[in-house]
Amino acid sequence: MKAEGRVFKYGDNVDTDVIIPARYLNTSSPDELAAHCMEDIDKDFINKVQKGDIIVADKNFGCGSSREHAPIAIKAAGVSCVIASTFARIFYRNSINIGLPILECEEAVKNIKTGDIVSVDFKEGKITNKTTGKVFYAQGYPEFMQKLIAGGGLVESIKKNTI
């Protein structure tokens, strides 16, 4: 499992309300949610983001409510991976459970800027900043987690008996 894309970089404590504002929670359609993803922190995000792009952020990404809509919106916007120094615990679980790969790596976060091209190998946890040539290591995903994410999340993977 691999990902590669351009980086959108944010700071500390990006909360679930800016990832997907509560005023849009009257839908659970991934595409509709994606249309408002990051709207309150970065109006241009949804116009600029392309399939495969990567979000990089500092500490406590995804704090706030336990809504699963937040990782769903990010995933449906085409984002292939979120790299942060740390994630809020429930956001972390929810992301994996809906099949959005996320990695924690403070070193990488410090050394990646908006617009850099980054590639990620999930098995090894290897993060390469192709723009600068620097390589970082987060903890890789064990096989069952790779299958779970590739299978489209927890419910889908159990349904298909892939985990």
Place this chain on the structure above:
Amino acid sequence: MGMTMTQKILANAAGLDKVEAGQLIMAKLDLVLGNDVTTPVAVPEFNKIGKDVFDKTKIAIVPDHFTPNKDIKTAEQCKLIREFAIDHKIKNYFEIGEVGIEHVLLPEKGLVVAGDVVIGADSHTCTYGALGAFSTGVGSTDMAAGMATGKAWFKVPEAIGFELTGKFSSEYVCGKDLILHIIGMIGVDGALYKSMEFFGPGVKNLSMDDRFTVANMAIEAGGKNGIFPVDEKTIAYMKEHSTKEYKIFEADKDAKYEKIYKIDLATIRPTVAFPHLPENTKTIDEVKSIKIDQVVIGSCTNGRMEDLRMAAKILDGRKVKKGIRTIIIPGTQKIYLQAIKEGLVEIFINAGAIFSMPTCGPCLGGHMGILAAGERAVSTTNRNFVGRMGHPKSEVYLASPAVAAASAIMGEIYNPEKL
């Protein structure tokens, strides 16, 4: 490098010899829990999977938040989970008459023992760490998947140690004061992601009810779980309540803790958390007269026998101050009955309090004691966020049953030692 108690339990449940902090594992579950708020969200997810439950005896469904149902919406939700429980022959589904507050009920029913791995779609699932089990709160999707597979994935937590020595200086100091003190010290994110591991010679001086209260509020410090070593008191409790086989795990001598806090229990004072965060603590000695309107004694934090006995001891022969609505709620039917047998209920009623059947009720601002704008409550529950017990302009002060009962008599937050 050695493993902590939590890490050992997780390694065992994952079938691994060793795990380390940060590692992602798939672990076998001994129990999957849901309540009347979270189970209705989990059921449609479970149905998407299209499998039967993994084990009818290892799922607990406890409708405790809005029961007896307070309105049509909650009645519909309970109906949905009742039908689910019947369809899938869930053994540990608790209907009105048997139901109690989930985290008081499950240990009492013997459904959790030392060494177990438990997930619950309720944040206070961490309570069972008092028994030497690993238990943690998860989302409804996790509950659905857990019911279908009997497994859940975890990121193995780092640990913070709390080395306890000595014993409480008076009978008016209890586990609630200890955990409020800790949250005040480390903050509401002081243990984020981490396990809170309690140990040291002071543990033996904590009753099981104290330990349940302490483990219960690990989440208020951001913790993934809180856990106590298994000693004679734990074993006696398990023997009294359960026939399940338990397994004792001990932390390695060289287990790694990010930090160890040393706490002499004798230094703990009755402690109160001011609005609107559990970390806003003051000792009772620092509290200046704060007038109150309501007192709540109960919840998964302090609705156990020792809590009611303490409240009764203070209220015995006294009257709550006129105008102070004093609501006392036992955690389970068994505790309810015991309170009747011991004459506690008579004391409460004579003192001018009300005594209800078990329910979460006012703890989450559900029913049975909602606050109006500008009103203040002293409550033995675990959260005092904005609007937690009613109007966003109301205030909740968290305290022990002793402080709550003394406050009911005086009409202001009061030190029970001074009565």
